[in-house]
Amino acid sequence: MCTTCGCEEATHDHRHEHVLDLEIDVLAKSKRYAADNRKWLAERGIRMINVMSSPGAGKTTLLERTIREAKKEFFVIEGDQATALDAERVKAAGARSIQINTGAGCHLDPHMVRHALEDLDPPRGSVVFVENVGNLVCPALFDLGEAERVVLLSTPEGDDKPLKYPHMFQTASLVLLNKIDLLEHVPFSLENFTLAVAKQSPRATVMHVSAWKGQGMGDFYGWLS
């Protein structure tokens, strides 16, 4: 039996302590960067919104429609493992945008975001969206210095996701249930979803939208302003 983790295996070369120390160090440094970003943004009166979801839940489509309809100049920092497809889409919709490719990385970090903010150089009073890497796990753990966290869930993903990915939903300021237009075609219980979100995100605002078809988007624009 391994005396470090209590597992059954004898030949078990543990380094958990070192990993843990380093993780704490990395997270502490990340928090300092996030706090510094928050100060930088506050000094300029800029509101940064961190948009997170699974891959394909509709983050880019939400931003495209918002940029086209909300009659305001927006700035977008795009995070993806690879390609500049999303930055191209939001640019075509009318925003100024920078793409960050994370390679093997599973989330944006506040240091990357700070470089992108300085490059974009948004004017006083503007709104910056950060479209994080599509991932319901890792991005939840990294504060970027944002004012708000928007978490999208799409109806085809299922109503149990707030229970299965608690960290993400616990830190949301706004939960958008997207692809509401598919509700009749997928096994999704609005009642179960509402109960799950009430449990995980009791302080979050909840809205039902279809970013693709446009349903409910007025509520989102209202929340934005």
Place this chain on the structure above:
Amino acid sequence: MCTTCGCEEATHDHRHEHVLDLEIDVLAKSKRYAADNRKWLAERGIRMINVMSSPGAGKTTLLERTIREAKKEFFVIEGDQATALDAERVKAAGARSIQINTGAGCHLDPHMVRHALEDLDPPRGSVVFVENVGNLVCPALFDLGEAERVVLLSTPEGDDKPLKYPHMFQTASLVLLNKIDLLEHVPFSLENFTLAVAKQSPRATVMHVSAWKGQGMGDFYGWLS
């Protein structure tokens, strides 16, 4: 200017080298565990299949239907941040199952899987499914000792995902395009998807299924046997 990473910031306390060393160490240890799992499985003639996708792409539904229809005893190792919902679902369908909760962790690792294998103790010649944490990024980087990697993408997620999450698709032995029943209700081009998969997963088998409605599942059972 930071001389370590070349970024513009002056006050930049880097520890990249230490993080990198430790990552290499952790990954090397993980590879040793994976190799040991592969040996353990080979000695018992057990075939382990690592099933990966975004949250809500249909992994559990695929396993439920397979367990009910493929007339064979299956074993399932379930990975989730929280809850035992998926283990309960596949047990109700007739499999023997163990749930691993990863907490803040974004993927299963081969050491966790080895404990689960020893607990399940599947008989010679059996098939073990590992349903990984719903995540298109991190699970791709961790070999568990599996014989095959099945990657699900669901049509509502969009046809560009193989390009945006290259690591996952590059290591797939089988790519299942799931929720084919929703094709007429979502903006998804089969042509773009086929091109993207041909680029990222040139050696993978590709099938179109609806795990919920049953379409195309015979092909999957054929592949399994």
